Amino acid sequence: NAGVMQNPRHLVRRRGQEARLRCSPMKGHSHVYWYRQLPEEGLKFMVYLQKENIIDESGMPKERFSAEFPKEGPSILRIQQVVRGDSAAYFCASSAGQGSNQPQHFGDGTRLSIL
Amino acid sequence: GESVGLHLPTLSVQEGDNSIINCAYSNSASDYFIWYKQESGKGPQFIIDIRSNMDKRQGQRVTVLLNKTVKHLSLQIAATQPGDSAVYFCAESRTDSWGKLQFGAGTQVVVTP
Numbered sequence: 222n223a224g225v226m227q228n229p230r231h232l233v234r235r236r237g238q239e240a241r242l243r244c245s246p247m248k249g250h251s252h253v254y255w256y257r258q259l260p261e262e263g264l265k266f267m268v269y270l271q272k273e274n275i276i277d278e279s280g281m282p283k284e285r286f287s288a289e290f291p292k293e294g295p296s297i298l299r300i301q302q303v304v305r306g307d308s309a310a311y312f313c314a315s316s317a318g319q320g321s322n323q324p325q326h327f328g329d330g331t332r333l334s335i336l
Numbered sequence: 337g338e339s340v341g342l343h344l345p346t347l348s349v350q351e352g353d354n355s356i357i358n359c360a361y362s363n364s365a366s367d368y369f370i371w372y373k374q375e376s377g378k379g380p381q382f383i384i385d386i387r388s389n390m391d392k393r394q395g396q397r398v399t400v401l402l403n404k405t406v407k408h409l410s411l412q413i414a415a416t417q418p419g420d421s422a423v424y425f426c427a428e429s430r431t432d433s434w435g436k437l438q439f440g441a442g443t444q445v446v447v448t449p
Contacts (some may be wrong), residue, residue, distance in 0.1 A: 225379070254435055263442055264380065269435030274397055277435055312379050319434045324370055327379035 223248065225315050225328035226295075233334045234303050242298040242331045246315030252276075253296040254314040254325055255288055264312060270296060300333075308335045346444045349420075355413040359426035364407065364444050365426035370437070371400060371411045373422045378424060383411070413445075421447045 226245040234240050237323050251272050255265040261332055264281040270290035281288065285303075290296040310332050314325035349355045365381070367388035371382035384395045386402050386409075393400050399412040409426050423444050427437040 227379075249340075252435065254437075256437075256439075263439035264437075266436045266438070277433060279433075279436065314379075316435075324382050324385050325435075325437060326382055327372075329377070329379045 225250075225313055227311075227313050227328035227331050229331060230292060230329065231332050231334070233336060235301050235336045236304055238299040238336050240333055242300075242311050242313075242333070244296040244298070244313030244315075246296070247311075247317075247326055250315035250317050250326075252316045252318060252323075253269070253290050254316075255296075255298050256312045256314065256327075258310045258312060258330070260297055267298075303335050304331075305335050308333055345441070346446065348448055349414060349416045349448045351418060351449050353416055355411075355416045355420070355445060356425050357411045357413075357445065359409040359411075359443075361407050361409060361428050361438075361439050361440075363428065363430065363438070364401055364404075365432075366438075368409055368429045368434075369400070369402060370408075370410050370429075371398075372425045372427060372439075373384070373420075374425060374442070383424075386423045386430050416445075416447050418447050418449070421445055431445045 253270045255267040258264045267302045268281050269277040270286045285301045287299045312330045314327045316325050317325045368384040371383040374380045377408045382399050386393045386400045390399050397414045401410045423442045426440045
């Protein structure tokens with residue numbers, strides 16, 4: 222069983238460029254979540270999506286950040302005009318549904334470095 | 337060995353001993369709790385979860401205890417092994433914001449031979 226797949230594993234961008242992070246959920250999972258982790262900190266929730274819908278984006282910065290989970294293909298977290306403070310590890314998780322018997326399972330993350 | 341929430345971020349445990357990792361949560365409305373293990377360079381790995389209508393749940397070598405009165409969660413690892421060395425996070429969520437897990441800062445567990 223393939224787990225949650227994220228790519229790229231490492232991404233380097235210069236200030237002002239765009240970063241696109243991809244996440245393919247576990248097979249059979251239709252719920253996707255994005256989190257950000259700074260060094261030696263816990264994960265911070267960003268956004269929760271189901272196919273073609275954003276369910277909760279309360280953790281997303283209001284500007285430059287967007288996320289989608291199209292009907293076909295992976296979920297994408299897009300960061301426009303990146304700044305140094307965007308450097309972090311970005312983790313995607315997926316679940317089969319909502320509820321306490323549907324825990325979130327995480328990928329190994331994309332480490333974004335801004336030069 | 338035993339940690340006291342976030343005030344002792346590193347827990348050193350001798351191989352074979354039992355580990356206890358503690359977590360204090362602040363939101364009394366939280367009704368679902370999960371423990372994750374994160375190894376260096378990897379994503380969080382699900383260990384065990386517990387709903388607020390339970391006070392104890394056991395898995396393979398792990399036990400989670402929930403005390404809602406004092407808003408305290410603990411993870412017990414029996415016979416700690418070198419492979420248990422990692423950072424352990426507790427996470428909580430509420431029914432009205434189900435997908436939004438709130439993570440604690442984590443506890444580094446170091447298993448010594």
